[in-house]
Amino acid sequence: MDKFIIWNSSLKGEVEVSGSKNASLPIMAATLLTDEECRISGVPNLRDIHTMIKILEGLGKEIKFQDGTLIVKSKKSRSYTAPYPLVRTMRASFCVLGPLLAKRKKAKVSLPGGCVIGPRPVDLHIKGLRELGANIKIERGYCLAEAKSLIARHIFLGGEFGSSVLATANILMASTLAKGETIIESSACEPEIVDLASFLKKMGAEIIGEGTPLIRVRGKKSLGGAEFTVIPDRIEAGTFLAASLATYSPLTIKNTNPLHLTSVIEIAKKMGASVKVNSFSLFIKPPSYIKPVSITTLPYPGFPTDLQAQFMVPLSLAKGVSLVTEKVFPDRFMHVAELNRMGAKISRSGPYAIIEGVGSLYGAEVMASDLRASAALVIAGLAAQGKTEVLRIYHLDRGYFHLEEKLKKLGAKIKRER
Numbered sequence: 286m287d288k289f290i291i292w293n294s295s296l297k298g299e300v301e302v303s304g305s306k307n308a309s310l311p312i313m314a315a316t317l318l319t320d321e322e323c324r325i326s327g328v329p330n331l332r333d334i335h336t337m338i339k340i341l342e343g344l345g346k347e348i349k350f351q352d353g354t355l356i357v358k359s360k361k362s363r364s365y366t367a368p369y370p371l372v373r374t375m376r377a378s379f380c381v382l383g384p385l386l387a388k389r390k391k392a393k394v395s396l397p398g399g400c401v402i403g404p405r406p407v408d409l410h411i412k413g414l415r416e417l418g419a420n421i422k423i424e425r426g427y428c429l430a431e432a433k434s435l436i437a438r439h440i441f442l443g444g445e446f447g448s449s450v451l452a453t454a455n456i457l458m459a460s461t462l463a464k465g466e467t468i469i470e471s472s473a474c475e476p477e478i479v480d481l482a483s484f485l486k487k488m489g490a491e492i493i494g495e496g497t498p499l500i501r502v503r504g505k506k507s508l509g510g511a512e513f514t515v516i517p518d519r520i521e522a523g524t525f526l527a528a529s530l531a532t533y534s535p536l537t538i539k540n541t542n543p544l545h546l547t548s549v550i551e552i553a554k555k556m557g558a559s560v561k562v563n564s565f566s567l568f569i570k571p572p573s574y575i576k577p578v579s580i581t582t583l584p585y586p587g588f589p590t591d592l593q594a595q596f597m598v599p600l601s602l603a604k605g606v607s608l609v610t611e612k613v614f615p616d617r618f619m620h621v622a623e624l625n626r627m628g629a630k631i632s633r634s635g636p637y638a639i640i641e642g643v644g645s646l647y648g649a650e651v652m653a654s655d656l657r658a659s660a661a662l663v664i665a666g667l668a669a670q671g672k673t674e675v676l677r678i679y680h681l682d683r684g685y686f687h688l689e690e691k692l693k694k695l696g697a698k699i700k701r702e703r
């Protein structure tokens with residue numbers, strides 16, 4: 286198991302953000318909707334991407350992945366099963382269900398199971414597919430779906446926590462081959478959904494309203510191959526914003542779309558930073574001291590839950606008391622205990638965390654628990670006095686491409702130990 290050794294660092298210069306993991310994964314699943322060749326560029330070389338490659342290969346795809354470009358071809362194969370060992374390692378694999386069912390009329394996908402950020406239910410995915418006419422059974426941890434043909438419907442996809450990103454992706458993909466016009470109401474508005482819709486339209490799908498809570502899809506008989514480049518990773522960009530604030534380091538963040546980060550830039554400004562944006566990069570100048578704020582995580586365009594852990598680090602150093610309300614994954618606080626071991630003063634009650642600013646954090650041995658919590662611990666290590674060891678950083682390798690190289694280039698004192 287690898288670990289990071291990190292010392293107190295200030296950062297300087299500019300960093301280039303990689304392509305979006307959460308845009309790439311559903312777009313990779315969408316290649317199941319055609320037997321023609323697809324070329325997808327700007328894909329980050331991450332463990333989760335390789336997991337999805339394995340799942341698609343198991344479903345009869347032949348995939349070459351070089352310099353960020355995936356070339357996806359189809360082999361003769363009628364397999365329709367995404368097996369538990371692979372789906373267990375990455376919940377997003379569940380988004381192969383919709384395209385597989387729509388194209389092959391049959392799909393057997395392992396239920397993803399939970400993870401440390403909370404129970405990861407899939408009731409909305411199943412509800413949406415059933416409304417499109419699928420016959421779905423849950424048996425021995427697998428979701429078995431069959432449908433002679435899918436029929437368009439008006440589907441309400443909102444749950445008790447609002448919209449669902451991957452449920453929207455599953456239903457959007459399935460509806461592209463359904464008979465008639467499907468309406469998806471309370472759909473997720475995330476930029477990754479807009480990117481998926483752009484890819485599907487390049488394949489010949491007819492979609493309007495992506496990026497709004499109401500998407501209309503006119504089903505087609507078949508879809509063709511397409512060439513596409515995925516959007517930059519807004520969560521990686523936001524992670525560097527948090528690192529800049531926590532280490533009081535001005536940073537230029539390149540290859541990012543500031544329009545995908547409006548709520549995050551708003552919070553950074555409230556914390557006292559000045560942020561200058563242009564079309565594909567932004568420059569952040571942190572304040573000499575952080576102002577406390579209240580953050581509530583919400584579906585897009587609200588503050589993203591995937592940046593909640595990272596922003597707790599600068600808030601732990603603010604002059605005053607901050608409140609974080611986690612409305613998407615109310616249990617997503619595994620990082621709190623570890624940050625408190627580094628001297629933070631965070632108390633949690635249900636979906637709320639009260640953060641009392643302290644003078645400084647102190648290096649310690651800490652344990653990564655999930656992808657974004659690990660990023661928070663790395664930021665805390667850069668901000669803390671002394672030496673920090675972040676254990677189990679395989680969590681980090683799932684979602685950040687060359688994070689330590691990028692940080693080292695900015696002057697961070699960080700090294701990976703096998």
Ligand code: EPZ
Pocket residue numbers: 306307310376377403404405406407408409410411444445446447448449450451452477590591613614615656657684
């Ligand atoms: C996507 O997960 C992202 N993953 C997550 O990023 C992200 O945290 C999440 O969206 C929210 O933005 C990918 O895109 C691969 P949801 P997803 O369905 O789609 C509830 C990361 O770090 N819900 O939008 O699985 C659910 O419990 C990962 O990159 C239901 O109730 O999340 C949650 O409370 C972590 N029923 C809320 O909706 C369902 O059927 C939002 O979850 C589905 C979800």
